[in-house]
Amino acid sequence: MSRDESEPVVPSRRERLRAETSREIKAIALRQLADGGPGAISLRGIAREMRMTPRAIYSYFPTRDDLITALISGIADSLAEALTGAGRAVPASDPAGRLMAWGGALREWALAHPESFRLFYGHPVPGYQPPEDGPVEMTARRVCRDLTGLVAAAWPKARHLQPEDTDWSDLHPDYVAKIRADLPEVPPAAAALALRVWGRMHGLVALEIDGHIHPVAANPAALHRAEMLDLVRSLGLT
Structure with missing residues (x-):
């Protein structure tokens, strides 16, 4: 049975978790900014705080520039x-x-x-x-x-x-x-x-x-x- 196009698309559990993690990463980045200025934004620092591996956090934002672009956007x-x-x-x-x-x-x-x-x-x-x-x-x-x-x-x-x-x-x-x-x-x-x-x-x-x-x-x-x-x-x- 095809889905009714008028029905809203419900994100999967995996998609919801990924969106939540992305929001948490950006929130920590803004806190780094408040504490240490623009130069303090660090993916590795965020990974340590969230107890993630650098490889895991890079799957969300491959570079610091990608993170900053997402923040500013x-x-x-x-x-x-x-x-x-x-x-x-x-x-x-x-x-x-x-x-x-x-x-x-x-x-x-x-x-x-x-x-x-x-x-x-x-x-x-x-x-x-x-x-x-x-x-x-x-x-x-x-x-x-x-x-x-x-x-x-x-x-x-x-x-x-x-x-x-x-x-x-x-x-x-x-x-x-x-x-x-x-x-x-x-x-x-x-x-x-x-x-x-x-x-x-x-x-x-x-x-x-x-x-x-x-x-x-x-x-x-x-x-x-x-x-x-x-x-x-x-x-x-x-």
């Missing part, structure tokens, strides 16, 4: 889901609300996943070579496209913030190629402004995750919200 998907989901929960007719939702979602995600935030936005992992045009690149491109689209929606009121003579040559060719392919109607000045908006959204969050905000601010959430409100107003939005 999962992080990118989680972050993109949080940001785009928050933005799309607000009507497109409310670009100010969407930007506020983006900023709040970025901070909430970072506070909930500080090690992931550091791996994704911190210093490069020594010796790691990310694959070109992999899932991480595609997810980052989606996030970039969505944020640039939000800024472009505010562009008629925000054009005074960016010099009108801004040219595509002022931006990195890779960034230009992505924007012109995904959002061909966006002018170079708006694309440049999107980078500045991202810098403001990201800046306070990075300082808070690295422990630089708490010694000087009693209420980091209020500080971040004030920065986001000022950003929205500077774009001419309400």
